[in-house]
Amino acid sequence: MTHRMTHRIGIDVGGTFTDLFFWSQDRAPETFKVLSTPDDPSRGVLEGMRAIAEAHDLTLEELAAETGLVVHGTTVTTNACLTRGGASTGLITTPGVRDALEMRRGIRERQYDNRYTNVVPLVPRHLRLPVGGRLDAGGNELEPLNPDEVREAAALFRAEGGEAIAVCLMHSYADDRHERAVAELLRAELPDAWLSISSEVLPTIRFYERVSTTVTNAYVGPILRSYLAALGSKLAGIGFEGVLLIMQSNGGVALPDVVRDRPATTLLSGPAGGPRAAATYAGALGRDDCLLVDMGGTSFDASLVREGAAALGSGGELDRIRIALPMLDIATIGAGGGSVGWIDAGGLLRMGPQSAGAMPGPACYGRGGERPTCTDADLVLGYLDPDWFAGGKLPLFAERATAAIREHVAGPLEISEEEAAAGMYTVINTNMAHGVREITIKRGLDPREFPMVVAGGAGALHACAIAAELEIPSIIVPPTASTLCATGMLLCDLQHDFVRSCLGSLEALDLADLSSIVDELAAEGEGQLLREGAAETMHHVALDLRYLKQYHEVTVSIERGDLERGDLRAIAARFHQAHNRLYGYDLEEVGTGLELINVRVRSVGRSARPELPELPPGGAESDHALKGRRRAWLPARSRFGELPVYDGHALRPGNRLGGPALIERVDTTILVTTPFAAEVDPRGSVVLETGEASHA
């Protein structure tokens, strides 16, 4: 890295907007937002970088040459799964078990809902092919692999245009020789196919989890590979020589090569940066826990930060597809600025989940969109300034918004356009409040105890309404709200999770063997982290342990020192404690022995993080920032009123103002409604409080 490569850029590609966070040493960070280009998202990335370059009077090439790090979050794999738009994928498996993927152990998650239907599998049944060969539970060969059947399967995949192939054979966690042989044959037969081998993706016992994860990995592999190739060549084309890192679902970042080989680790790449940034802004206000709501153009994501860290999900599922890899706990619903308003068969007003996306976009963008969206409603309600959207770079056409609302909502309901817009505003807020319930109340947590950090361009217009519905007394709108996930990407650590099966009684274990496995995994992690330019590395070791004859494990963190000292007693004590804390009892006194199942290593690499700068304080007065008044809808009073409009960029830490009011920034507008009052914090966050202490 040359001394001139001082810039860092976080890039979050969403369904509608591509967000960028630009940070350069000794300068205040800046945010940028451009429209996404769904046909080739890497084009939007370049457009975004061009916007940064222009703002700094640089050419794109000059910016690229001075940039040392680009961290990128992408939704290409997520969308491929959700829309079933992934690669044409085949599965090679053991005879007799090809339906495990589809049958999902026979679960119906909603037991009393007879309209809840089976999940459509990522690989259709006629492309799930058995090949002869069998190992037993100890990894011993019962029947040799039948190479002819592998070749026949390859021929069928070729004929069907298969792009990716997953290989998952019974007991391959115990011995991977059959899977390796299948992989070799497939590489010879179908050199262009993208292969996902279960003993590489997830070498642990439990066939269903392994086959589901391996298949998902295959399904999104070719898409991620071609996307990363396109992105890499575009960046190289403008002379970028710095490090490109990709956001992973576990909240860490990694090199493109690394995620390209394990594409299933990017399934929540897009929103995974947000919680880190939310934790940083809330932490600056002394809050260790917070709720993050991110309202983009297409989707609304809600997640939780507990004790300063993003909450990891226990389920490991995406849209009912099991993915047995560490993933953040993020609830996503189809609600955003582009959500379309429509009237259902029963005559009720609905919002989304369809979105107008970036193209054609909301009607008011004037790009051919004719359906009324949330953004159109926000414009008609006076919340957006048609001449100052995106700082004036994207003029809005109010008459088109009104016309679309008239035709599709107000007309059918026989109400005024403004009433219809107010209805659209209320309905989408209710939908988003439901998303917040998913992540809090459904888990038995009271949302009122968490300050709500608001992200996304449209989020701050709707935050007070969502908070009011859930009685959340405190809202934080960070200065980088509209691009918070991109901000978070520059704050995340490099992180890699490794796991290896290692079955045996703990007492009889050869600690030297165990240590060498740990060393091997840690060395792999260290190697990856060094390639990624980590300044400081750490390797956290954990063991999956259980009592003899139990089927499930408890993951217990251990010190490498315990291993080196051979201190089994310390390891056992950690397990007994964890078992009691989680499950209400332990068998230390009964004297039940322990079994080891898996060894885990999480390798974490730190690199320099941007400091969020503190701004010079101002007084409580905010009149200096008042830039005018605008007619806008007052939800609490169900009528229009004249609202003061403040210039968000002129507000200083300590400035206070009461609701109702609008605070405009280039990339976001904050609607402050009663009973909320706003105050600017030292890092530029606008903090909205009702004045009520948090509920007991």
Added chain:
Amino acid sequence: MPESRIDKILVSVLGRALKAIADEMSLTMEKTTRSPILCEAKDFVTGLYDAEGRMLEQTENLPILSFSLSPVCEHIARKFAGRIYPGDVFFHNDVFSLGNQNNDVAVFKPVFHGDRLVAWTAAKGHMADIGGAVRGGYNPNATEVWQEALRIPAVKVYERGELREDVWDLIFANIRLDIVQEDMRAEIGACTVGERRLLALIDKYGLDVFESHKWALFAATKKMMEAEIRIIPHGKYRGEATVYYDGKNPGSTYRIRVEVRVEDGGIVFDFSETDPQTNGFVNGTFTSSASACILTFLQMVNPDLPHNAGMTEPISMLIPEGTILNAAYPAATTFGNHLCPPLADSIIRALAPVIPERVTAGWNNLLCSLSTGDHPGRGEPYVDIMFMGLKGGSGATCDTDGYDHIGMIDASGGVLDQDYEMFEQMTPHRLIRHELLRDSAGPGRHRGGLGVETRYVVGSDDTQIVVFGDGDVEPAFGLEGGGDGTLNRIELRLPDGSVRVPTSKDLLTGIPKGTLYVQRAGGGGGFGDPKERPADRVRDEVRAGTLSVEAAREHYGVVVDPDTFELDTAATEGLRGRD
């Protein structure tokens, strides 16, 4: 506390917080138990009850077990009134004091806030053994309860935190397998987790607020259930279903008869005209039948109702003692849980004509087996219920296909297959096949759920296989022109070339290693005329191999080329009688 002090958001938070606790207790059971019946299949339930035993919330992996917890909790609270202390732990399985099945052994733990009894936590699971004449508990030859199981009326195994070792030893001296002790410890652990979480919740909001909002939650839930019932027109509706073979008299049949009476905001299920009890083990208990009734009705209402005392208040049931659904002391009753499918059929048949949009066609009935023996590799006994084999398809609704491989209605997809690799680790058997079963779904505009075929090679000599269930005589029924599903069948192909087909209630002993076990679980019933099913969906199923070319033509009038899987549009239109 006056209505005005009720915080409506807190009512929902509390409702969900209780559900989260019940779920965490369920997770504790899943993660810590040893028997695959519990940790793999999740044949257990967990719940929270107030001081008097009213249901606060439950996690109902197997709902047939779950609606007897509240009655037993009430029974214990009354019976031990004045003698319940912090740190107590009760066991219970007795079917003549409201238990549902002998093998389903419950733990109840009182929760004290300070010195006041405020609630109970409970966990109940199907134990791998419960004494009696047959390992694993299913004894088709039993005629009275003592031949089936050790009876455990409510008994304290811990008092004030102290283990009553003599009581513990007495119980486990009468149970064959050591893992049952471990699994009962897991149940106690689950109850302890529930107790910790519940106390934290009460401490957070205060006992008075907790209590007042509990009542508000009951009231709100009751109102929701009443509104659901009001959708059904007032009236009396009758339905019937048949139970085939009592395990003793070949060809015997028994009728379940229900009259459903819908009144203002309330519903009554009256089984007074049901046939008398059998002299075998094919008998229900009051709570197994009541659970069957509730869980069937819950599938006809809003699936998102909270589960608490308010939910069940508008539902009443008349299940007279002496009928096959509520056998009198000291009858054998181990089969009782499995009377749920025909009981459900009788209710569905009663209500299908009135609320066709809220019912399903018939579900595949349960036919199940349990294998026990000594694992040669591990040198210890094993007990395995063939969960993956028993799960057939559900009935279709008026606008959706049935659910493939869901299993009996009493579990409704809450009970899971064993994981294949864990199955081969923990039993000596080797899995040969577990696949969706072609042509098993009842045809229809919306087809029934598919059944499965399961094959495994028995891996221990002198293996005992108990078979229990039904569905080998009458298939899952179709509705409104939809066809029936297929029948259940189990057969054993012995190494000497002979084939044994067990009856639906049978005890097979001395099965040798190397025997091939073959089971077909049938599909669910279809809904509506199969000729109205879109031809391309039929074609897709032919290509997938879940529907044969012949069945596509015969039932759906769809002609598909067997080699290319192309749809023959002209021939199809000819068969379907369209222009």
